[in-house]
Amino acid sequence: xxxxxxxxxxxxxxxxxxxxxxxxxxxxxxxxxxxxxxxxxxxxxxxxxxxxxxxxxxxxxxxxxxxxxxxxxxxxxxxxxxxxxxxxxxxxxxxxxxxxxxxxxxxxxxxxxxxxxxxxxxxxxxxxxxxxxxxxxxxxxxxxxxxxxxxxxxxxxxxxxxxxxxxxxxxxxxxxxxxxxxxxxxxxxxxxxxxxxxxxxxxxxxxxxx
Numbered sequence: 001x002x003x004x005x006x007x008x009x010x011x012x013x014x015x016x017x018x019x020x021x022x023x024x025x026x027x028x029x030x031x032x033x034x035x036x037x038x039x040x041x042x043x044x045x046x047x048x049x050x051x052x053x054x055x056x057x058x059x060x061x062x063x064x065x066x067x068x069x070x071x072x073x074x075x076x077x078x079x080x081x082x083x084x085x086x087x088x089x090x091x092x093x094x095x096x097x098x099x100x101x102x103x104x105x106x107x108x109x110x111x112x113x114x115x116x117x118x119x120x121x122x123x124x125x126x127x128x129x130x131x132x133x134x135x136x137x138x139x140x141x142x143x144x145x146x147x148x149x150x151x152x153x154x155x156x157x158x159x160x161x162x163x164x165x166x167x168x169x170x171x172x173x174x175x176x177x178x179x180x181x182x183x184x185x186x187x188x189x190x191x192x193x194x195x196x197x198x199x200x201x202x203x204x205x206x207x208x209x210x
Contacts, residue, residue, distance in 0.1 A: 004150065005194055009187050013149040019172045020198040022153065024143065025162040026174050029116055034161040044116055046160050047142055048108040051101040054136045055093040059083055061134035062110075068123040074113035077104050092148055094137075132181055140178040143171055151179075151191075 004014040025031040033046040043049065054062070062069065062082070070078040083099045090098055102109045112119045118139065124131035138145065143157040153171065157163050172195055180188045 005198075007151075007187075007190060007194075009183075009190060011183060012146065012151055012187070015151040015191065015194065016153050017198060018153045019144055019151065019175075020170055020195045021202070022143075022157070022171045023163065023165060023168045024171045024174045025165040025168055028162070031162055031165070035159060036161060036164070037159050040161065045107060045111055047156070047162075048111055048118070048139075049103075049106055051103045051108045052136050052138050053088075053093075053098045053100050054083065054138075055095050056087065056097045056099060057095045058134055058136050059099055062120055065120075065123060065127070065129065065134070068127045068129075069110070069119050072112050072114065072119040072122055072126075073110075077109055077113070080104070080109070082109050092146065137178075137182055140182070141175055144175045144179075 003017040005017055006014055028045070032042060033044050034040040034042045035046055081102060083101055085099075087097050087099055089096060104111075108118075110119045111117075112122055115122075118135065120135050121131055123129075124134070143154040143160075143163070145152050145154045157171075172191065176188055176191075179191070
């Protein structure tokens with residue numbers, strides 16, 4: 001049963017407890033992704049296989065940097081439509097509207113085709129522009145997500161091997177910088193306090209007596 005903890009934040013009323021105790025590999029680029037539900041079949045950037053919902057403001061920012069992003073993409077997709085035509089209204093998105101990315105070869109169209117990783121993120125690094133407000137928030141926060149009142153775990157978190165690496169930080173610890181950048185200091189300070197309480201309530205691990 002999913003457990004939620006209350007928040008006093010203006011935007012969110014509760015947070016799923018699992019984000020404070022669930023492990024996550026901290027570096028996608030060095031982790032060899034595999035699909036747990038398919039007998040650990042290796043599939044790099046597995047969480048990007050379906051494409052992603054993109055706020056229309058993020059879409060416009062991506063298109064503003066189209067030439068830099070095209071330089072990283074395979075020639076076969078550079079001039080294809082990057083987004084589906086349908087615009088959906090949703091109050092969970094900053095502008096109240098989103099579109100979805102196209103997919104190519106069983107992955108998001110923005111996956112880099114010469115190296116691993118997201119071409120939007122890579123283009124920002126290589127060209128020196130700020131990806132905040134342009135790289136989709138959903139991508140930045142995964143496997144955290146959010147709805148109109150709660151910060152939650154993505155439903156498919158347990159499908160990917162990054163959730164089962166030993167001796168890794170938690171989902172919250174990995175995603176905290178992006179929560180801070182997207183939603184501000186007040187939220188992460190309250191989440192820090194909840195994290196401290198949750199971790200203090202965990203059973204203590206007994207040391208081995210020689």
